[in-house]
Amino acid sequence: MPFLTLSFHFTPAFDALPERVQNKLDLFSCIIMLFLSWFLWRLWRFTVLPQIYPDDPRELLYLVPSHFGNTNDPFALTLAGAKIYVITKPKDVADAYRNTESLSFNEFVQAVMRACGNTEACIQAIYTPLPTDKAGFANPHGKSLATLARQMHIHQLYPGKGLDFLERTFLEWFDVRMNMEKLQSGCSYAIKRNDGDVVLPLMEWCSDFLISAGQRAYFGDELGQIDGALAKEFVTFDELSWQVLYQYPDLLVGKMKRSRNVIQRALKKYIQLPQSQRSGEAWFTKAMEDEMRALNIGEEDIATMLMTIYWVLNTSTRKAAFWLLSYVLYTPSLIQVIRNETKPAFNKADGKLNLDYLHNQCPQLNAMWNETIRMSASAASVRFITADTVIGGKVLRRGNRLLIPFRQLHFDKSVFGETADSFDHERFLEKKPSLTQSSTWRPFGGGGTMCPGRHAAKRCVLLFVVLLLQRFDIEMDGWQSLPVADEGKPVLGIMSTRDNRDLRVRVTARKTFA
Numbered sequence: 001m002p003f004l005t006l007s008f009h010f011t012p013a014f015d016a017l018p019e020r021v022q023n024k025l026d027l028f029s030c031i032i033m034l035f036l037s038w039f040l041w042r043l044w045r046f047t048v049l050p051q052i053y054p055d056d057p058r059e060l061l062y063l064v065p066s067h068f069g070n071t072n073d074p075f076a077l078t079l080a081g082a083k084i085y086v087i088t089k090p091k092d093v094a095d096a097y098r099n100t101e102s103l104s105f106n107e108f109v110q111a112v113m114r115a116c117g118n119t120e121a122c123i124q125a126i127y128t129p130l131p132t133d134k135a136g137f138a139n140p141h142g143k144s145l146a147t148l149a150r151q152m153h154i155h156q157l158y159p160g161k162g163l164d165f166l167e168r169t170f171l172e173w174f175d176v177r178m179n180m181e182k183l184q185s186g187c188s189y190a191i192k193r194n195d196g197d198v199v200l201p202l203m204e205w206c207s208d209f210l211i212s213a214g215q216r217a218y219f220g221d222e223l224g225q226i227d228g229a230l231a232k233e234f235v236t237f238d239e240l241s242w243q244v245l246y247q248y249p250d251l252l253v254g255k256m257k258r259s260r261n262v263i264q265r266a267l268k269k270y271i272q273l274p275q276s277q278r279s280g281e282a283w284f285t286k287a288m289e290d291e292m293r294a295l296n297i298g299e300e301d302i303a304t305m306l307m308t309i310y311w312v313l314n315t316s317t318r319k320a321a322f323w324l325l326s327y328v329l330y331t332p333s334l335i336q337v338i339r340n341e342t343k344p345a346f347n348k349a350d351g352k353l354n355l356d357y358l359h360n361q362c363p364q365l366n367a368m369w370n371e372t373i374r375m376s377a378s379a380a381s382v383r384f385i386t387a388d389t390v391i392g393g394k395v396l397r398r399g400n401r402l403l404i405p406f407r408q409l410h411f412d413k414s415v416f417g418e419t420a421d422s423f424d425h426e427r428f429l430e431k432k433p434s435l436t437q438s439s440t441w442r443p444f445g446g447g448g449t450m451c452p453g454r455h456a457a458k459r460c461v462l463l464f465v466v467l468l469l470q471r472f473d474i475e476m477d478g479w480q481s482l483p484v485a486d487e488g489k490p491v492l493g494i495m496s497t498r499d500n501r502d503l504r505v506r507v508t509a510r511k512t513f514a
């Protein structure tokens with residue numbers, strides 16, 4: 001019974017009223033009490049507290065579309081009882097990336113590890129500093145495996161031998177599969193097969209090819225021999241992987257978990273194969289496995305860790321290839337631009353590809369890559385605040401999280417121009433060579449955790465696109481509107497299409513080369 005009405009309830013006047021009227025009054029007083037409680041709470045939270053702590057970021061009132069007159073000051077949200085600060089100003093973002101003292105990435109990684117099923121013992125082993133003279137990857141500063149892992153990623157993924165190995169493997173993989181006979185026989189998901197052409201669902205095709213190539217480059221042939229359907233299984237997992245990022249309760253994630261388990265089981269069988277029986281894997285895979293075994297981490301945990309590698313490796317490249325090809329298909333004149341520019345990269349005699357030429361002499365293609373990821377990247381960096389920290393003149397209190405969403409930066413008209421909402425790769429050409437160095441360009445995050453896989457992703461996607469456009473004609477199979485990106489779900493890089501919409505494309509072998 002609400003407190004306010006108690007005194008009235010015990011009066012003879014209340015007792016004298018008919019029961020129907022008494023019930024109505026009860027309901028009315030409940031509503032008044034609820035409203036009053038909400039009003040007092042709101043007054044306290046959004047009016048009194050900001051007066052007491054004027055330097056704390058303002059709390060965003062629920063569902064108010066633009067905050068505080070678009071000042072872009074840091075603000076706070078409360079989701080499921082947890083306070084999350086959000087910063088959107090490029091300078092604040094740059095300051096946050098620079099701060100590795102009181103803004104930590106580890107907490108986020110550990111939460112993802114737990115959500116994927118890693119044990120506490122494994123997490124502890126990975127975050128414990130290791131001796132400087134340990135065997136394996138050099139550790140002169142006595143760091144934990146969690147910190148060394150980043151350096152190991154860089155060793156594999158930054159320009160140099162490791163990245164060249166990956167690129168050669170991608171190329172070999174695409175090369176043998178990208179001919180009409182193989183597309184006709186190998187793409188079980190083809191919608192139509194005619195004499196000389198094939199109709200394919202573009203996203204499904206990009207997913208199959210890019211995931212399989214990524215898997216082959218990191219895990220060699222054996223993983224595919226253990227389970228030939230992992231690429232398909234991964235797509236099911238990946239489309240639901242926002243449930244991992246939101247840390248959904250186990251009860252609600254059956255389908256996502258089933259697919260994840262299939263991949264983890266295959267990875268466990270893979271590491272149970274003696275290393276001498278595995279071939280063609282990337283340096284990183286074996287080195288990481290050795291490091292974990294040296295810490296006595298069990299095979300279940302190792303397979304779970306490898307699953308997260310499989311995830312970051314494969315989630316974005318397939319979607320980036322899809323978006324780049326979609327944009328090009330909606331402006332078909334760009335197909336010829338790519339063909340003309342990349343033709344000299346192919347040796348006239350044997351068709352062999354000069355990769356250096358592709359990396360350094362193709363500004364149009366490079367600009368199309370930049371524009372594609374500007375339009376379709378939607379990740380956010382997350383940091384845990386370990387001590388009160390001032391950003392943008394506001395105090396972010398320890399124990400809360402900081403979210404740095406990048407997407408809105410990529411549509412800033414003062415940086416990308418009035419056409420920022422549409423695809424126009426020319427903005428990245430000579431006009432503004434420094435655009436990718438600007439603090440509003442963040443498809444790969446920033447600071448000490450900036451994506452180490454960005455070069456590999458670009459090389460993999462561009463190889464696929466260039467081979468495709470040089471070897472085939474491609475067009476839409478009947479008019480279809482451009483799918484809309486699904487901005488509603490958190491991702492680790494590039495967005496999917498809303499409602500998983502795909503495009504049907506007709507692919508025909510080209511008679512002449514470029």
Ligand code: HEM
Pocket residue numbers: 150153157309312313314316317320373377379380381382443444445446447448449450451452453454456457492493494
């Ligand atoms: C277009 C493709 C890609 C995009 C847009 C992308 C984006 C990102 C973003 C936004 C982050 C988080 C950065 C932060 O929080 O500051 C990240 C982290 C990471 N990415 Fe990528 N990524 C892509 C491809 C790849 C590929 C192919 C790999 C290969 C293994 C990869 C490996 C990683 C790793 C290991 C991290 C964690 C870095 C760390 O812990 O320090 N990414 N990526």
